[in-house]
Amino acid sequence: MFAFEIVVSVLCLSGFAFLFYDALRMPFPQQFWDGPGSFPAILASLLFVLSLYWLITTIVGQMRKSKVPEAEKSASVDTSTKALKREEIKRLAIIIALTILYIMVLMPLITFPIATLVYLFITIMLFTRKGWVIPLVVSASATLFVYLVFNYVLYLPMPR
Amino acid sequence: MGNEIVNLLSLFSPVTFLYLCMGTFLGIVVGALPGLTATMAVSILISLTYGLSAANAIVVLIAVYLGGIYGGSRSAILLNVPGTPSSAATAIDGFPLTLKGEGGRAGVVVTTFSALGGLFGLVILAVATPLIARFALKFGYWEYFWLAMMGVLISASITTGDAPNYKGIIAGFIGMLISCIGIDPIHGYPRMIFGYSQMMGGINLVPAMIGLFGMAEAFDAIKNPKSHEVMELKKKESLPAMIGASFKMLVKYPRAAIQAGLIGTFIGALPGVGPDIASWVAYGTAKRGSKHPEEYGKGSYEGIIASETANNAATSGVFIPLLTLGIPGCAVSAIILGGMQMHGFRPGPTFFFENPSFVYFIAGTLLLVNIVMWLQGVVLTSVIAKILKAPMGIIMPLVVVLCVVGSYTISLRKFDVVVMLIFGLFGMVMRKLKIPGAPMALGIILGSMADLSFRRGMIAGRFSIGSFFARPLSLVLIGILAFALLLPVVNKIRDRNRARNQNR
Amino acid sequence: MKKRVLLALIILACVTLGVFAQGAAEAKAFPVRPLVMIVPFNPGGATDLLARKAQPKMEEILGKPIAVQNMAGGATAIGNQYVMDQAHDGHTLLAQPTDITSIAIMGQSKLTSDDWAFLGIAAAVPSVFVVHPDSKIKTIQDLVAVMKTTKLTAAVAASGCAWTRAIGLFADQLKLTLPQFVPSGGGYTAAVSAMKKEVDFAACGFAEAIELIKGGELRALAYWGVEPVTLPNGTVVPTFGSVYPALKTFEPFGGWVGMAVPKGVPADVLAKLINAYDVAIHQPDFIEFCKQSSFMFMGKIGADADAFAKLSTSVNAYLMYDLGFTPTDPATLGIQRVK
Incomplete structure (x- = not known):
């Protein structure tokens, strides 16, 4: 957690420094203040200061915490919560991977309705563990509904 | 004027009433579905209502708008996914109530207060329309800049919860920075697009919001279904009891409700601001004035009352400048204005006095829709609560699909779907870091208003930064902003001193 | 239980069939599917109003529904690009306002009026x-x-x-x-x-x-x-x-609003679309609507409108260049000066 906060705040820090530089490079026809870069420059500089503060407080907070005796720390995390955490991370990784696959790969590849059907069927089956009948019924009817709405109510082309 | 006479009597036709009921129902359903917003519903419907008579078309548009703004609260409370941006504040206190097993009751409470808020706004519309419309015009570029800053910073200071305040402010400013992406509307220079032509049009609020709230919540719920497990109450509360309880809240929290009604109506009446920010300002004000501010964020009825009263009061408020000056109060009412114009009604300064019958018609529609909305909302409560019984493994994949559809139909671009996905992943990282998503959403909504008002104010004020501090109204807004930001700090110092004194 | 499975399979089959049937029906007679009309501004503006006013009659003449979709952003550049990227089969129309004369020279898009075949220009503002x-x-x-x-x-x-x-x-x-x-x-x-x-x-x-x-x-x-x-x-x-x-x-000087499809749409399809737009904007209630809303009805159709758009592009581009609004010389974009 500590490492994550440090990484993100350092990323923010460098990102905002770059955006500040980028904003200053934007042309301004009359004065800096009405040019396209003025407001982004103000925001980026404020954000730079805030993320610096974030980085510092995180480090200071960690230093204070590390003074706490080791015994107390290890007692708070037992094995069962660790297993639970691992299970959670696994589930999260699966759903994110499936969703990215659905939007970025399946939709252009096998058209929106079929991709939706497949995605819904697989995710519902994986995350409810109730056999395959309920997932099939839910995914098929949801897909049919979306298909009908696009084609007979909205008359809009479906996403690809 | 129009080819058709439209007055209060048009409302008494059974066909029109049927359209009104259907429109309200459709609005509630679309609003309540995560990923589908009121804006989307109204902009799609405007084409479909063209064939209807003027009265029916306008009734449908208004009914869907009001129903949609109200409907958003249902998914905010039950799934922690605000159905529309304006109910993001409701989720903060609504979802904890659901976890406590009081989701049904909270649903009835917001239904009652949404309707009351709408009616409250309607009363103000009837009494003080010309006055408010005039006053709203006193807000120039400079005031709009402060108003936008106020919206973002207030939401940042109230949503962070246990986490430190600066993280909310970071989120809000990042949102504002995101709103600057794309072609700058003042000089036409493309900003922060990094050679990617799809980004020329900027990041649309709707996909970003759907990603931050809908997608991230879906991931979260699948990751840990227990976080969405609803506590079972031993004793089931009956519907009439819940209705009774909701009206008792009016006696219990009169101040929050009336404040929210006033704030909502006025902010709705400000051109270009709308219900999204009204609910935040009302929520913030209610929290500050509350006797139990510590309950906020943990399931405070006062909190959901404030935000839901305000956003529906704002739906009445937007009709104030619309009817008196022909200026729309928010994005959705601009579409409704277009619908009126297409049927031959051109609201403007003279319109209000020349066509009183049409104005009565609008007022009558607002009145009826609010009543019908209340009835439908109350009846739907048990139906919607049943949906909750379905396991998250079924609901959340469906939410993902709705998020895809909702972000796509806004402007038929796959790009928006990708934006939505990226914001969903963003949202997950932010949750991990305890950075609230709401200030970021508000930053995206209000960022361009702040940016453009700042620069227009600079140009019109002949490049003197002093023009932002010179006008009396600006000073009032700065005062409110400073008060809102400094009060928590002052309170903290006072508490610390008190604690120290007691220790002595 | 078995019945449910069967039902689910049937639904699945129907969906799959439906999708493929739609693909197969991509045949000759235009229009084969509903049309989409893109409005490159937000709802409620002049472009939006005039497009939506023409839509019902065009729908009736073409015999297929037309969905109106707003796609604001980039001073119409986003909508322009979107329609240009779709199949050039006449199923995606663009409500085209004056901005097409300036987006190229302002550096917002590479498209100019030369990339578009106008169905017509309905009115001036x-x-x-x-x-x-x-x-x-x-x-x-x-x-x-x-x-x-x-x-x-x-x-x-x-x-x-x-x-x-x-x-x-x-x-x-x-x-x-x-x-x-x-x-x-x-x-x-x-x-x-x-x-x-x-x-x-x-x-x-x-x-x-x-x-x-x-x-x-x-x-x-x-x-x-x-x-x-x-x-x-x-x-x-x-x-x-x-x-x-x-x-x-x-005079008259200001903006105008028309309707266009990308160049490259087959001639017979274009002719059908032009006819539909022609009839739609010459309806008495369309002209009455323009009058009531203080739009100046123009009613330019097909090639007439193309020529007008070209002229307008040239006048506007050089005006902006001469006044110093943009450093881009219109000549570099192939826009010629008209005297």
């Missing part, structure tokens, strides 16, 4: 100059007198928009100081800016401000139409040409 009723500037002559000496502030829609060009042309021809432009995001918001006294005066579409002018919230100094307009309260809004004859040659 002449520009009007408005001030707050309390303003010391009472007439257009007052404005000229003030602008000779001072740099005023003027609200317009966007940098280089039709209304900016109207002020630019005015100042250029009468040798006045260009005002400080305050881009307000739309012609309508520009008018409201003048009403709020945020700026000294505003230029916007006549149709956009007409209700505010009639209601006495704004005073119209003059407009770029063809003949003076008498308001219900008896005041006359003069045309620029009637006060300054040197400006007469430019």
